Amino acid sequence: MTTLTKTEGEKAPTGPDSFxxxxxxxxxxxxxxxxxxxxxxxSFDVERGKTLGIVGESGSGKSVTNLTxxxxxxxxxxxxxxxILLEGRDLVTAPEKELEKLRGNKVAMIFQDPLTxxxxxxxxxxxxxEPYMKHTGASKKEARARxxxxxxxxxxxxxxxxxxDYPHQFSGGMRQRAMIAMALVCDPDLLIADxxxxxxxxxxxxxxxxxxxxxxxxxxxxxxxITHDLGVISDxxxxxxxxxxxxxxxxxxxxxxxxxxxxxYTWGLLSSMPRxxxxxxxxxxxxxxxxxxxxxxxxxxxxxxxxxxxxEVPGDRCSTERPSLGEGRxxxxxxxxxxxxxxxxxxxxxxxx
Amino acid sequence: xxxxxxxxxIGAVVIMxxxxxxxxFLFYTVPQDFAxxxxxxxxxPENLAVIRENLGLDKPITTQFWExxxxxxxxRDFATGHCAAPCLGQSFSTGEFVWDSILDRFPxxxxxxxxxxxxxxxxxxxxxxxxxxxxxxxADRAVSGASIVLSSFQIYxxxxxxxxxxxxxxxxxxxxxxxxxxxNPLTWAAGMLIPWVVMATIFTAQYTxxxxxxMIEQLQxxxxxxxxxxxxxxxxxxxxxxWRGSLIPIVTILGIDLSALLSGAVVTEFTFDLAGIGRLAxxxxxxxxxxxxxxxxxxxxxxxxxxxxxxxxxxxxIDPRVRLS
Numbered sequence: 001m002t003t004l005t006k007t008e009g010e011k012a013p014t015g016p017d018s019f020x021x022x023x024x025x026x027x028x029x030x031x032x033x034x035x036x037x038x039x040x041x042x043s044f045d046v047e048r049g050k051t052l053g054i055v056g057e058s059g060s061g062k063s064v065t066n067l068t069x070x071x072x073x074x075x076x077x078x079x080x081x082x083x084i085l086l087e088g089r090d091l092v093t094a095p096e097k098e099l100e101k102l103r104g105n106k107v108a109m110i111f112q113d114p115l116t117x118x119x120x121x122x123x124x125x126x127x128x129x130e131p132y133m134k135h136t137g138a139s140k141k142e143a144r145a146r147x148x149x150x151x152x153x154x155x156x157x158x159x160x161x162x163x164x165d166y167p168h169q170f171s172g173g174m175r176q177r178a179m180i181a182m183a184l185v186c187d188p189d190l191l192i193a194d195x196x197x198x199x200x201x202x203x204x205x206x207x208x209x210x211x212x213x214x215x216x217x218x219x220x221x222x223x224x225x226i227t228h229d230l231g232v233i234s235d236x237x238x239x240x241x242x243x244x245x246x247x248x249x250x251x252x253x254x255x256x257x258x259x260x261x262x263x264x265y266t267w268g269l270l271s272s273m274p275r276x277x278x279x280x281x282x283x284x285x286x287x288x289x290x291x292x293x294x295x296x297x298x299x300x301x302x303x304x305x306x307x308x309x310x311x312e313v314p315g316d317r318c319s320t321e322r323p324s325l326g327e328g329r330x331x332x333x334x335x336x337x338x339x340x341x342x343x344x345x346x347x348x349x350x351x352x353x
Numbered sequence: 354x355x356x357x358x359x360x361x362x363i364g365a366v367v368i369m370x371x372x373x374x375x376x377x378f379l380f381y382t383v384p385q386d387f388a389x390x391x392x393x394x395x396x397x398p399e400n401l402a403v404i405r406e407n408l409g410l411d412k413p414i415t416t417q418f419w420e421x422x423x424x425x426x427x428x429r430d431f432a433t434g435h436c437a438a439p440c441l442g443q444s445f446s447t448g449e450f451v452w453d454s455i456l457d458r459f460p461x462x463x464x465x466x467x468x469x470x471x472x473x474x475x476x477x478x479x480x481x482x483x484x485x486x487x488x489x490x491x492a493d494r495a496v497s498g499a500s501i502v503l504s505s506f507q508i509y510x511x512x513x514x515x516x517x518x519x520x521x522x523x524x525x526x527x528x529x530x531x532x533x534x535x536x537n538p539l540t541w542a543a544g545m546l547i548p549w550v551v552m553a554t555i556f557t558a559q560y561t562x563x564x565x566x567x568m569i570e571q572l573q574x575x576x577x578x579x580x581x582x583x584x585x586x587x588x589x590x591x592x593x594x595x596w597r598g599s600l601i602p603i604v605t606i607l608g609i610d611l612s613a614l615l616s617g618a619v620v621t622e623f624t625f626d627l628a629g630i631g632r633l634a635x636x637x638x639x640x641x642x643x644x645x646x647x648x649x650x651x652x653x654x655x656x657x658x659x660x661x662x663x664x665x666x667x668x669x670x671i672d673p674r675v676r677l678s
Contacts, residue, residue, distance in 0.1 A: 072581055076489065096587070103584035111575060111582075119576040119676055121597045131583040166673045182583065 019222050020046040020107075020190055025082035027061070027068050027246075030276050030295045036294045038064040040246040041082075048189060049216065051223040053237030053254060055230060055269070057291050061246035066192045069224075070107060071099040086190075104131035108183035113196040114175035118167040118182075125163030126149075128182045135186045150181035154211060173204035177211065184215060191216075192224045197232060209236060230273055231249070234258055242266050245302035252329035260333035261348075262340050264307045271351045287353055301334065312339055354669070354677065362663065365658040370422070372654045373647065380643050387445050390641055407432040408445060413492050420646065423501055441651065442644030444637075451648035454633060459652075461531040462629035465552065468545055471552035477602070480557070481564025487589065488569060496561060504558030508617060512551045512624035519547060529625040552621045556610070563606060568600035574598060586636045600671050608664035612657050 027039035039061040042300065044051045054062050067073050069084055071091060084091040086107065091099065103109075111117035118127060123249040128150055129143035138146065138300060151159035167175055176196060183191055184261040193212065197205040209232065216223055225236050233254065240257040242250040242265065250263040261267055268287035289306035292298050298305050313334045325332040333340070374513060388405040394599035405411045409420060420429065421442055428438035433448060441451035484496040529547045532540040571577060572595045581587070596659045619631025630649055657667050669676040 070582055072578060097419065100584050100586060103582055105584055109579075109582040111579060113575065116575040117579045119580065119594055119597075123595075130580075130585060134584055134586075168674050179579075182579075 003187070012156075015273070016237070018045045019048050020224075021083075021085040022065070022069070023083040024087065025065065025068065025084065026080070027064055027073070028079045030077050030079075030094055031295075038246055038294055039068070039299060040245070040297075042246070042248055044241050044248065046190060046222045046224055048222045049220040050208060050239065051216065051235040051237045052226050053240045054224060054226045054243060055228060055233055056243035057228065057239065058289050059294065062241040062243055063194055064246075065243075066194055066224060066226060069192065070103050070109060071096070072109075081333060095146065101123075101135070104183075104188070105135040105186045106188055107190045107192065108186070108188040110176075110179050110183050110191065110193045110196045112174065113199045114179045115167075115199070117179060118175060120167055123164050123166055124170065124178045125165075127167075128163075128178065128185050132185045147181070150185050151178065153184075153215070154178070155183045156181075156208075173207065176208055176252060180211065180215070183223070184219065187219055188221060190222045190224070192226070194226045195228070196225075197226070198229070205232070209295050212236070230258065230269060242269070245297055246294060247302065247332070248325055249303065249333070250331040251325065256329055258342065262344070263303075263333050263336075264309050266304050266331070267344070267348045268306075271348065275352075282351075303330070309335060309339075309343060312343070357665075357669075359664070361662050365655075365662070367659060369651060369654055373422060373651055374418070374648050376650045377421065377643075378414075380641075380646065381414055387641065387643060390445060390587055398430070405407070410662065421644070425651075441648030444645050445642045446640050451644050454645065455630065455648055455652050458628060458630050458633050460533060461627055461630060462615075462622070463617050464531065464534065464545055465542065465548055465627070465629060466614055467619060468542075469551040469552035469556070469617070469621075470614060472549050473556040474607075476553065477557040477566045479562030480561040482568060482591075482596070484561070484565040485568035485572065493565075497565065498563070500558040500561040502558075503554055504562070506555060506678060508551055508555055508620045509624050511554060512548075515551055516546055516625070529627060530628060531629075548621045548625050551624070552617055555617065556614070560603065563603055564599060567602050568595060571595040571598040597671060601668070604664060604668050604671065608668075611660045615657065 004343070022045070023043050025039050026037070029036040029038055033120075042061070042065060044052060044054075056062050060274050068078075068080055069091065072078070072241070080092050082092065086102065093103070118124070124138045125144060125147045128147040129140070132138055133140065133143045148159045148163050151163060156162050156174060156177055162170075167178070170178060180196075191212075196212070197208050200208060212223065213236070215221065215317070223236075225233065227233055237254045240250075240252060240254045241248050242257065242263065244265050250257060250261065250266050257266065258270070261270060265287070268285070271285040272287060274284060287306055288308075292302050292305070298319070300305070300317070300319040300321050300322050304310050307318065310318040317334050321334070323332040323334050332338070335343070377428075388401050388410050390407060392401055392404050404410075409417055412420075412630075423429075424436065424438070424440035424442060426438055427437045429440045429442070429566050431443050433443070436443065436452070439452060442453070443450055444454065447454075480496045480500070484493040487493050516528070520528055526543065526547060530544045532544050533539045574595070577590060577594045577598075580590045585593075618629065620628040621627070622631045623635075630653070634649040634653070635644065636642075637649065638662070
């Protein structure tokens with residue numbers, strides 16, 4: 001079972017299963033216009049062999065969080081606070097040398113667009129072999145054999161000859177397979193997949209998702225799966241974290257969050273999603289307004305300017321007090337549990353049919 | 354690849370022919386009796402007729418052009434002897450075979466060009482890389498500032514200043530002079546050092562700025578980030594991934610700059626009073642010595658075309674997408 005039980009800001013010892021544990025992470029960029037709070041007090045855990053889904057709009061801090069885990073942010077303009085504990089070791093304070101040894105080895109990453117994420121100047125085989133040589137000390141020959149083995153595993157036909165191809169000779173789906181082969185070449189314990197299927201068409205997307213699930217079963221890899229596609233996440237993840245404006249607004253198991261969402265933002269996300277078998281005459285319900293500026297986030301609950309239910313909360317708590325995210329299955333909202341229940345049943349659920 | 358080379362070579366031949374034709378006929382639009390120029394003062398009509406015949410000036414212009422062009426491939430016979438292929442004709446004023454005078458002066462121009470090129474590439478790209486690596490630091494600002502100042506200099510301005518200080522004031526170096534490389538590489542380098550540095554300075558600044566900006570651009574590329582995400586060392590990512598990509602625009606600009614480099618060599622030759630090809634070209638057009646001008650034009654064009662093909666090959670080497678398409 002996933003232990004999504006820690007409250008924000010709490011520095012609890014990580015459980016025996018918790019491989020990665022992020023505690024009260026705050027990431028700020030200094031820009032010419034001011035300070036951007038890209039991530040503001042985020043906590044989550046990932047276990048070996050499980051998948052944590054992170055959903056949210058563009059600019060909600062999903063990608064930044066995960067780049068920060070690997071230390072891939074620009075150190076000059078970024079300040080990182082909080083803890084990122086990998087097997088108990090804090091990565092925020094770890095020196096670059098130590099991070100280098102972790103990247104591609106214990107923690108690997110798959111990026112969104114395999115066209116731009118692979119170097120056009122080197123063969124696919126070399127790009128897969130490189131981290132293997134670096135982290136295991138394998139010879140060129142061994143690394144090449146390993147690259148062929150990995151290409152076979154991810155389902156590239158004729159891997160012996162394809163290993164010497166350049167990325168531009170691969171199709172989009174094959175490039176993403178090569179990217180996955182590259183990420184898994186050192187058997188990482190944690191794989192961060194940053195929208196790995198967004199740039200692919202639907203049939204290829206399904207293949208890639210199946211591949212990731214198969215490989216996860218084989219290697220027991222923990223996965224952080226970042227996406228804004230709720231359909232994909234319901235298929236992939238065990239647990240789900242909904243992010244808004246650099247904060248977690250709701251968390252729980254995928255089933256709980258998608259079946260009985262408790263946060264108005266999650267309601268909005270689900271209502272704005274088209275469904276097969278839905279009444280075609282019924283319009284989609286997009287969330288009004290636009291994502292908040294991270295330079296100057298709204299006071300109180302960051303979602304309050306777009307929330308339809310602020311009137312249900314007594315006083316002006318929504319615009320003055322930031323709701324905290326409780327333990328375990330929780331949503332950061334000032335509505336009471338009963339209010340959430342009745343609004344969901346009366347207003348939201350009919351829209352989801 | 355081979356097909357590409359053949360296509361480029363055929364293209365080069367066509368371009369050379371067009372340049373030759375253009376130069377030739379342009380020259381004849383100038384109303385001028387070349388034989389009279391060659392004969393000098395107190396020229397008797399008989400002498401004039403002989404010279405005219407010797408130089409082939411009594412034939413129609415098209416025939417002269419044809420003879421000139423075939424001479425390049427097959428060689429020609431003049432009254433003074435056989436001119437072996439590639440024959441670029443015979444100078445009107447000195448009677449020397451043009452090919453010989455070009456070969457005579459070419460080593461100097463080649464030394465000047467290649468030396469300047471090597472210096473500005475090493476210094477320019479190196480400084481640009483340093484600035485990109487240390488972006489935002491004092492080193493970056495110093496390099497960027499210096500490159501703006503230096504790029505506003507001109508060879509004929511900077512040349513005399515350097516000469517004045519290094520040669521006349523302090524006597525650290527002798528006046529620039531060409532010594533063949535085969536004789537003594539050290540004196541060769543010492544003789545060319547000042548022209549190299551002055552010429553390179555003008556180009557260095559531009560390449561510094563370019564390599565800095567393309568490098569900074571490349572460092573933000575996603576595939577560079579992927580390389581870091583794989584755990585590759587920062588210096589490895591910098592040189593193997595980012596630099597490789599940033600070389601592409603640099604090589605492209607270099608291909609365009611090659612002709613500027615040759616004209617830079619001409620100005621440099623004049624500035625330091627060196628007798629190279631550029632000198633030959635200017636002198637010959639002042640004395641209306643058609644074969645020499647033609648020869649130098651064609652030779653220069655050939656040289657630039659050759660270097661351009663070389664640049665394309667380098668380009669294909671750097672970027673596999675070019676190689677295979």
